[in-house]
Amino acid sequence: MKADLSQNELLLDVRGLKKHFPLRHGLFRRSSGAVRAVDGIDFFVRKGETLGLVGESGCGKTTAGRTIMRLLAPTGGEIRFNDPRLGWVNLEKMTRKELLKVRPNMQIIFQDPFSSLDPRMTVERIIAEPLVINRVAHGQELKDRVAELLRVVGMRPEYMSRYPHAFSGGQRQRLGIARALALNPRLIVCDEAVSALDVSIQAQVLNLLEDLQSDFDLTYLFIAHDLSVVEHISDRVAVMYVGKLVELAKTDELYYQPRHPYTEALMAAVPKPDPRRRDRPIRLPGEVASAANPPSGCYFHPRCRYAQAQCSKETPQLDEISPGHWVSCHLAKGLQLRGILA
């Protein structure tokens, strides 16, 4: 799924990525199948863009993010990263040691600002840690760099000697962002980075992420379940369902002219902050399919109101049905689906 992009415009290119977790049972821990958390996904991320990755709990979006970061070893597929110094590298083939060279350029911000900071480390040590490990700075220079990072995320450098417990959720999330920025990365994976925050604090952190993106030329893979936030921050959005990508398009296209029935249901379900627009949700019968035992054919077919015989037999492929718009649905071309405004 290359479209007509030159390789130079891309930062990340993921092809057929799989991450299965084996299920083991019994005395001899015999393998009895696997949870296919990520089951063959393809997408690329352009330099400087924000790609939103949405889906409901258990759809594999967090696993996808962590596998791309090589925090988890992929089961299959390719993760190609355009490193500013090394050029294109295949992350899935790299050893731990080799990865150390690439790691400074890809960082992650976690959801929970309470558990992702070590309570026994001062703010200075938390933010300095990546700089020390990578031998970027020491002594006064290190201190200056930490102070600068704190200023960049809108916090006072005097806070350096405090511990995480002294800060609110929003401030802790800023500390997590400062730590991610320390090594001047190219790609930042934001895994539900604003989900735990109150709305007014969420707005501050979203604005900060946008400012940092333009100031430092950052690229975000923005993983979230909140469709309002994702619409706000993303240039393009990918939708996951049970380990697979079902649709990927420019944000406006995906929200206003979805082509996959699951995306349509998601859009209808978003609670719109407008009492004059109360629409009834599309009822999805049953539950999200199990990634350990997915249904035949299209994984969404048991819940899809448009499903036909073909859908339970053949697995649809992610096809580009119009420039830059990928959908994995047998019926995509014939369906007229409701967007978020309808």
Next chain:
Amino acid sequence: MSEQAASASADRDVILQIRDLHTYFFTDLGISRALNGVSLDVPAGKVMGVVGESGCGKSVTALSILRLVPRPGRIVRGEIVLHRLDRQGGASQMTTEVRLTDLDPQGREIRSIRGGEIAMIFQEPMTSLNPSYTVGDQIEEAILFHQKVDKAGAEERAVKILDQVGMPNPASLVKRYPHELSGGMRQRAMIAMALSCTPSVLIADEPTTALDVTTEAQILDLMRELQAQIGMTILYITHNLGVVAQMCDTVAVMYLGRVVELSTVDALFYDPKHPYTRALLHSIPHVGSRTKARLEPIRGVVPDPYTSVRGCPFHPRCDMIKPGICDVRVPAPTVGGGDQHQVRCFLYSDLEETIYEG
């Protein structure tokens, strides 16, 4: 005064009346004034939303109504009155008043009201269901406690109520344990439990916050449907303005233990008065609005609960502050823009509150 007369005539439509409620927590770090004079009339048969950010007192209000405020918290002042519906007396006739604040929190009377007349749904369906009892046992427990039925009758009623909340296969479901259900089904079970004794008031504290968006939409749809069928009153606590817009008839906006604005849901979104309400609405991304306008965060943070702010509690973060007034005096709730719309702000009135220092 005319206010007395007005409230007497309004009594008929008000099911729950909260007056000047102060709930404080007496901790080792000092006194945390969780509720600092909450006054609220909950209209009967409607859905009233309570919104605000963490720490504004939404949940403490709910716990105060049910007299479940945990120690070291305590209601120090104010009253909560339940206008009890006389079920024999025909169409919506309120006969008795129960002063919930006068009841013994462990006493027989409040226990018959809890889960009977006033039921509550909590945010976390995982932690509010007991893992060692079946779903059926837990629903039947409430029915057996509050109603005069035998075990078989209770089970029959439990199956019926599970069916009503849209659970597939309710007869086999009563025999299952909470861990066997998904998040959405657990929340439906919680709703079933809350509805099992046909309460007149349902307090829903962030009932869909932990759920996925498609499940959330179904639960909201279900609650709206049941509300219309049964005609019960819902006090819906949430921080999600989208959910408020979709669910509620009227809305109370809380900030630091006070109701700062009270209005119809339409007026709240189309004609918000209080600077805090306006700021909240500007700080959220408006999904489907096609505008990529920059969000406007509220400056500063919610002050820590142990310090008391002099003057209007919102003044340190307010862009419309009138120096010498807002930082000195506390505004009283004032009527503005139709009698449904109340706001506590010196932009609209000079009315001042007499401060209670307890």
